[in-house]
Amino acid sequence: MANMPGLFFAGSTIDGDQLQPMRDLFRPPLRNLTFAVIYMMVIFSLATAGYVAVGWSFGDALYMVVLTIYTVGYDEVHPIVTPLLREITMTTIVLGCTGMIFFGSALVQFITINQLQLVFGTKRMQSQIDKLNDHIIVCGFGRIGQMLAHELKAGSAKFVILERSDKRADEARNLGYLTVQADATDEGGLKLAGIDRARALATVLPDDAANVFITLSARSLNRSIEIIARGEVPTTEKKLRHAGADKVVLPTHIGAERIAEMLLYPEAAHPERRSGKTDDFERTLSSFGLQMEMVVAAEEGGFAGMNVAEIERRSNGGFFVVQLRHRNGKTTNRPSGETPIEIGDGVVVVGREGLAGLAVPAAG
Numbered sequence: 327m328a329n330m331p332g333l334f335f336a337g338s339t340i341d342g343d344q345l346q347p348m349r350d351l352f353r354p355p356l357r358n359l360t361f362a363v364i365y366m367m368v369i370f371s372l373a374t375a376g377y378v379a380v381g382w383s384f385g386d387a388l389y390m391v392v393l394t395i396y397t398v399g400y401d402e403v404h405p406i407v408t409p410l411l412r413e414i415t416m417t418t419i420v421l422g423c424t425g426m427i428f429f430g431s432a433l434v435q436f437i438t439i440n441q442l443q444l445v446f447g448t449k450r451m452q453s454q455i456d457k458l459n460d461h462i463i464v465c466g467f468g469r470i471g472q473m474l475a476h477e478l479k480a481g482s483a484k485f486v487i488l489e490r491s492d493k494r495a496d497e498a499r500n501l502g503y504l505t506v507q508a509d510a511t512d513e514g515g516l517k518l519a520g521i522d523r524a525r526a527l528a529t530v531l532p533d534d535a536a537n538v539f540i541t542l543s544a545r546s547l548n549r550s551i552e553i554i555a556r557g558e559v560p561t562t563e564k565k566l567r568h569a570g571a572d573k574v575v576l577p578t579h580i581g582a583e584r585i586a587e588m589l590l591y592p593e594a595a596h597p598e599r600r601s602g603k604t605d606d607f608e609r610t611l612s613s614f615g616l617q618m619e620m621v622v623a624a625e626e627g628g629f630a631g632m633n634v635a636e637i638e639r640r641s642n643g644g645f646f647v648v649q650l651r652h653r654n655g656k657t658t659n660r661p662s663g664e665t666p667i668e669i670g671d672g673v674v675v676v677g678r679e680g681l682a683g684l685a686v687p688a689a690g
Contacts, residue, residue: 355436362429369395369422376414390415395422455486455504455520462486463519465510465540466531467494470556470577474528475503486519511539516547526552534562538569545570620651620674623667630671635663637673645677 370391377387386403393400394415406415461484464471471487475498478485487498487505495507508515510529521527521544529540537555544553555571557563563574623629629637634647650658653670667673 355432358428358432359436362425362432366395366422366425366429369418369425373414373418373422376418377411380408380410380414391418391422394418395426397423451499451504452506452518455506455518458484458486458504458520459523460484460525461520461523463488463516463521463524463527463544465489465527465529465537467491467498467505468530468532470530472497474530475501479503486524488515488519490515511536511543513543513547516540516543521547521551524548524551526554528554528556530556532556532558534558534565538562538565541566541569541571618648618674618676620672623669623671623673629667629673630669632667633663634661634665634667637667638663641677645675647673648676649674 370388373391373394374384374387377390378384382390382404390403392398393403395418404411406412462478463486464474464478465488467475467487467489471489475485475487479502485504487495487503488510489495489498489505489507490509492507495505498505506515506518508518510516510531527540527544529537529544531537531540534557537557541553541555544551552573553571554573554575555566555569557566557574557576558578560576563576566574621629632640634650638646647661648659650661650665650667651672651674652658653668658665
């Protein structure tokens with residue numbers, strides 16, 4: 327149970343030595359409660375066995391023990407007339423009632439300490455959030471929100487999770503993320519997350535209407551913040567941009583495009599992205615505001631029929647070509663400017679962030 331305080335102090339910058347007093351405060355109630363439960367189980371068992379030993383049925387014996395220990399005061403099940411029965415009963419009264427007093431006090435102490443830790447832990451986390459500047463707010467801790475938080479943490483970014491659900495908010499805290507449990511569609515929740523000091527907000531809820539409303543609220547509270555919104559259907563993109571989103575991501579559409587690439591152009595499916603080295607490389611590019619992307623030269627696109635030099639020139643310095651993945655399965659690293667691009671070739675480019683939907687003017 328030594329890690330229990332992490333449930334409430336997740337995301338804290340306090341070191342272990344500073345947390346030790348709270349751990350020491352938390353442990354005795356739990357130990358006391360555990361000891362009290364075990365003690366009462368032993369008393370119940372021995373007292374019941376004592377009455378059974380003198381000829382009572384198990385049901386009568388257990389009933390008598392419960393009445394005695396809880397001091398309810400009903401009539402005795404059987405007359406207590408023998409010295410042995412009186413000894414068993416007196417012993418049960420003394421040890422049982424003492425145990426119940428100890429059990430009750432340990433239970434109250436345990437609940438009180440838990441509540442105090444929850445209150446002070448939440449206040450400490452909110453205090454940390456109030457000190458953040460130029461951070462990122464992630465609205466929603468569902469499937470995409472969890473993956474996004476993992477990547478942000480890997481990139482050492484400052485971010486806050488804004489989640490309404492009790493269960494998911496607890497999961498975020500347990501993972502060490504600064505978390506505000508509030509409704510992201512409520513301006514009060516956005517203010518608690520520091521919307522006025524944040525540099526970016528990502529709303530990744532699976533509800534398009536909620537994402538539109540959050541985008542509107544965020545833009546009204548911070549005119550300069552960068553907003554990236556998730557959309558479930560393509561028709562929502564226009565609404566999100568009209569609401570103030572700088573970028574819109576359609577996970578279903580992107581996933582369908584990636585699957586099509588893997589089926590139609592196996593060599594362009596980025597199998598190497600699963601390697602740790604490539605992940606480190608892409609994170610390094612991202613730290614410089616760059617990203618690597620692959621674009622398939624479609625028949626109606628602007629790449630087909632051009633060479634590498636023409637593509638780079640028409641991009642006005644927006645990106646440069648680092649690799650060609652030809653339809654026939656061959657790969658050309660660092661292609662020369664004269665290398666032609668044919669229909670079906672995969673063009674791997676490095677450029678400024680925001681390469682999704684990359685296009686250049688058609689030749690001619």
